[in-house]
Amino acid sequence: MSPVDTSATGRAADKPPADKPADKPAVEPAVDKPPRVSGGRLLRSEVQLVFRRRRTVALLAALVAIPVLIAVALQLSSGPPAPGDGPPFLDQVAQSGAFVAATSIVVAIPLFLPLTIAVVAGDSIAGEASNGTLRYLLLAPAGRTRLLVVKSAVVLLFCVVAPAAMSLVGLVLGNLLFGAADAAGLSGDVLTSGDLTVRIGLLTLYAALSMVGLASVGIFVSTVTDVPVGAMATTIVVAVASQILGGLSQLDWLHPWLLTNAWLEFADLLRSPIVWDSFVSNAILQGGYAAVFLTLAWARFTTKDVLS
Amino acid sequence: MSDLAVSTAGLTKKFGSQTVLDSVDIAVPHGAVYGFLGPNGSGKTTTLRILLGLASADSGTASILGHDVPRQLAQALPDVGALVEGPAFYPYLSGTANLARLDAADPTTDPSTRAQRVANALHRVGLTAAARKKAKAYSLGMKQRLGIASALLRPRSLLVLDEPTNGLDPQGTREVRALVRSLADDGTTVVVSSHLLAEVEQICSHVAVMSRGRLVAQGTLAEFRDESGVVVRVDTPDVPGALATMAGLGLADVTPGDAAVSARLDGHPPETVVAALVRADVRVRSFVVQSESLEERFVAITGEGFDVAG
Numbered sequence: 001m002s003p004v005d006t007s008a009t010g011r012a013a014d015k016p017p018a019d020k021p022a023d024k025p026a027v028e029p030a031v032d033k034p035p036r037v038s039g040g041r042l043l044r045s046e047v048q049l050v051f052r053r054r055r056t057v058a059l060l061a062a063l064v065a066i067p068v069l070i071a072v073a074l075q076l077s078s079g080p081p082a083p084g085d086g087p088p089f090l091d092q093v094a095q096s097g098a099f100v101a102a103t104s105i106v107v108a109i110p111l112f113l114p115l116t117i118a119v120v121a122g123d124s125i126a127g128e129a130s131n132g133t134l135r136y137l138l139l140a141p142a143g144r145t146r147l148l149v150v151k152s153a154v155v156l157l158f159c160v161v162a163p164a165a166m167s168l169v170g171l172v173l174g175n176l177l178f179g180a181a182d183a184a185g186l187s188g189d190v191l192t193s194g195d196l197t198v199r200i201g202l203l204t205l206y207a208a209l210s211m212v213g214l215a216s217v218g219i220f221v222s223t224v225t226d227v228p229v230g231a232m233a234t235t236i237v238v239a240v241a242s243q244i245l246g247g248l249s250q251l252d253w254l255h256p257w258l259l260t261n262a263w264l265e266f267a268d269l270l271r272s273p274i275v276w277d278s279f280v281s282n283a284i285l286q287g288g289y290a291a292v293f294l295t296l297a298w299a300r301f302t303t304k305d306v307l308s
Numbered sequence: 309m310s311d312l313a314v315s316t317a318g319l320t321k322k323f324g325s326q327t328v329l330d331s332v333d334i335a336v337p338h339g340a341v342y343g344f345l346g347p348n349g350s351g352k353t354t355t356l357r358i359l360l361g362l363a364s365a366d367s368g369t370a371s372i373l374g375h376d377v378p379r380q381l382a383q384a385l386p387d388v389g390a391l392v393e394g395p396a397f398y399p400y401l402s403g404t405a406n407l408a409r410l411d412a413a414d415p416t417t418d419p420s421t422r423a424q425r426v427a428n429a430l431h432r433v434g435l436t437a438a439a440r441k442k443a444k445a446y447s448l449g450m451k452q453r454l455g456i457a458s459a460l461l462r463p464r465s466l467l468v469l470d471e472p473t474n475g476l477d478p479q480g481t482r483e484v485r486a487l488v489r490s491l492a493d494d495g496t497t498v499v500v501s502s503h504l505l506a507e508v509e510q511i512c513s514h515v516a517v518m519s520r521g522r523l524v525a526q527g528t529l530a531e532f533r534d535e536s537g538v539v540v541r542v543d544t545p546d547v548p549g550a551l552a553t554m555a556g557l558g559l560a561d562v563t564p565g566d567a568a569v570s571a572r573l574d575g576h577p578p579e580t581v582v583a584a585l586v587r588a589d590v591r592v593r594s595f596v597v598q599s600e601s602l603e604e605r606f607v608a609i610t611g612e613g614f615d616v617a618g
Contacts (some may be wrong), residue, residue, distance in 0.1 A: 041419055045412035053400065132396025135362055136458065139392070140413035141385035147413070305363035 042142060046154045050120065056158070059116040060165050066112065067104040067170030074100075075177050097178035098196040101170025102270075105163055105207050109263050113162060114239040117211045120158045121218025122232030124151045125301065129226040129308040144302045148223075152294060155215050163207035167200055186270045199270055202279075206266045209282060213259045213289030214239050220297040226308045259289055312371075313338045313466055313497040314359060319368035321354055328354050330521045331368065336499060336514065341492045343508035343529075344501040345606060346518030352501045353393055355518070356468055360390055373465055386416040389464040391472060395455025399444035403435055403454050406443055410458050417462060429457040434483065448475035456484065467491060467498045473507060485511050505602045515602070519610040533599055540578055541570040542585065543593040553588045557581060573597075 050056055070090070074081075080094035088106050092099040105113075125148070128134035137147060180193040191199065218235035225231050242260040245251055255261050262282035268275035314336035321329040329351045336342045346352045357363040359370055361381040370377040375384035397406045407426040411417050417425075430439050433453040438446065446454065452475050459467055469488070473481045488498055488511050502508050508515065509529070516526040525532070540559075544550050550569040555562045557580070559571035573581075578597045585592055 041412045042415070045409050049398070049401075049409065131398065132394070133398060135392060136396060136410055137413045138362060139360055139385060139388070139390050140410050141361075141382055142413035143382060143415070146415070303364075305357075307357070307363065 042146065042150045043153060046150050047157070050154050050158065051161075056120065059119060060162065063108060063112065063116060063162055063166050064169045066108055067100050067166055067173055070103055070107075071097075071100050071170070071173045071177050092183060093174065093178055095183035096181045096193060096196055097174030097176065098171055098180065098193065098200055099183070100174030100178070101167040101200045102203055104166045104170045105203055106264070108163070108166060109207060109210065110243060111240070113207065113211065114214055115236055116162050117155075117159060117215050118218055118232045118235035118239065121155045121215045122222050122230075122235045123228045124155055124219055125222040125297075126225050126228040126231045127222075129306070130228055132308060134308060135306050138306060145298065148219075148298055148301050152216075152219055152297075155219055156212065159211040159215050160205075160208040162211075163204045167204040171197065171200060185272050186267055187272050189272045191270075191272070199274075202269045202274070203266055206269060206279060206282070209279075209286055210260075210263045212286040213293075216290040216293035216297070217259070220293040220300070223297045223301040223304070256285075259285075261285065311338065312336060313340070314342075314370075314372050314499060316355070316359070316370040317368055319355065319358060319365050319370055321351075321358065321363070321365050328521050329358075329365070332518075332521075332523045334516065334523065335526065336497060338497055339492070339495055340514045341488060341498045341500065341512045342514045342516065343512035344499055344516050344518070345503070345505065345508060346501075347610065348503070350518040350610075351521040352518050353470060356390075356392055356470055356499070356501065360388070360392065360468065361385070362392070386414055386462075387465040388468060389459030389461070389466070390468040390470075391455045391459050392468065392470045394471070394474065395451045395458075397443040397446075397451065397454060400442060402440050402442055403430060403446070403457075404439045406454065407458055407461060411461050414461075425461055429460045430454075432460055432487070433457045449477055449480050452476055453480065456487070464496060467496055469498065470501045471503070472500060473502070473504065481507070505606055509602045517606060517609050525609050532602070532605065538573045539570055539598050540573055540581060541565075541568055541596045541598070542581075542590075543568045543595075544585075544590055545593075546590045549588055549590040550585060553584050553590060554581065557584055567593075 070093075074090075074093055081091045083091045085091060087103055089099045089102040093103065125134070128137060138144065142150075175193070180196075182190050182192050183196060185191045185195075185199075214235065217238050218231065221234045222228070222231040239260060242258045243263075246255055246258050246260055262278055262285060265278040265282065268278050312335050314334060316332055316334045319329055319332040319334075320327070332351070332355060334355065344352050344356075354363065358365045359372055359377060361378045364378065373384045373387055375381065377384070398409065401409065404426055407429060408422060411422050411426065412419070427436070427439070430436050433456050435450065435453050435457060438450060443451065443454065452472070456469070456472060459469070467488075472488070473484050476484060485507065488500065492498055492511075492513075500508065500512065512529055514526075514528050515532045517524050542550050542554075545567055547564050547567065547569060551562060551564055554569060554571050557576060558574070559576060559581070560574045562569065562571040578595075582592065582595055585595075
């Protein structure tokens, strides 16, 4: 789903029936029945809150600027980069514009993408707490578990939307400027431009999946503090520290457990036939992080005193 | 128990080694306007937080609208409108959008009436003209009004208003008083915490006083006043004569002032005092009968003014 889609559906659904006759004063019968557990309307409200927020739009715009910059730089440069020059896939853009999207994701994964995830995830609960709106949501009553589920769902949605926005712009702009030609995959075989689009889609999904663990850490940290900037900073420090540890060969034994271990292991998705091993093992790793940290977040959030 | 809108028994809460609530027993009858008084730091807001499920108690029980707290809060809270520790909003959303967000968070409201209910609530607090403005552009008083509007998004059985007139101008204060009265007339139970004693005196039917984490007094406003004496003050140039006459009548606490004498009536009808003064040729410039103010009573009970309890 692209961010444009999200806000468009949100907006359409949000419009109250403006000319609805005010036939009765909006009096509701006293509620005797136990409240239905419905996440739908709160979810819609949360999607609008996050994706219409100027900060989120700015984050997405910054991500989208990466493929734009890459495409413009290549367009303006005199010759194609030599093989092995610049970030992975850059030299392949000359074959097919779709590689603009692949290059953008590779460039963004180590820092830029996690940075945006850290901002959105770190803000999720702590932002409401520092605002004071958390207590009013709980008094509404949103329900602590329901609120956490909705918040987590929207953070995970952002994990998908962020790389998807980059890929979409990269694909469109790349194909426009450099043509949607067939190109050689990593196994040396030829991928049609349709194949390539599918592969870029898989790459995007892989990037989204890679962010799930970090997002879960961010949500947990966000339940611990009332200072959103602190939660954001802690989350990004986790991502960076994990990558530093991953670079130390003395810590080989630790590497399979690192959140960031498989972040760049997506090359198999560009082979023919596709090798799914890294995708599956990354899914298990990220799922494990999500299970642990979302459970911790739930345990913390459902018992803590909201004093902000 | 069930005839009380809000009740607690032995509510105790500690932060570390500090006891912030010490066995608090609150009883708010249905339909009461319950004035919750106490110096800063006496535990008022903590009590309200526990009642509303924002914080947990270390021991003791609580219930609101017949539902156990915190076990059955989800059933009770939709019928409770609350303003706790000041209003809070998303600064980048409009007044309308802020209220719609809170309404969406309540799973028991009807989304099809939301726009209308939001508009009604804004109208009720006089914010219709500012409904589309972003909350960050609101003044302190407007935020306070928006906070009260959020408590009025749907008909409530219980309103909990923590310092509702904070930041309001005199006109706004009057409006809030009128609003509380009209809600109470409709049968809504209202718990108002305030440090403005005059305000509590004007709108409340019941009063409770907290001091250093303990509930030191609770009752109807009438009971509260009965315990305090009625005081008369005579303005006169003949202070010695007035002193002698009033002491002779058996009034208590006869105190001379600057061209005035005051005393407690202690059950004497005020007209007998005037008659005695006139018979004794004491020149009376004015004669005032006044109840001891809630403030004097408050200070007498808590043994302190508005200093923060340590």
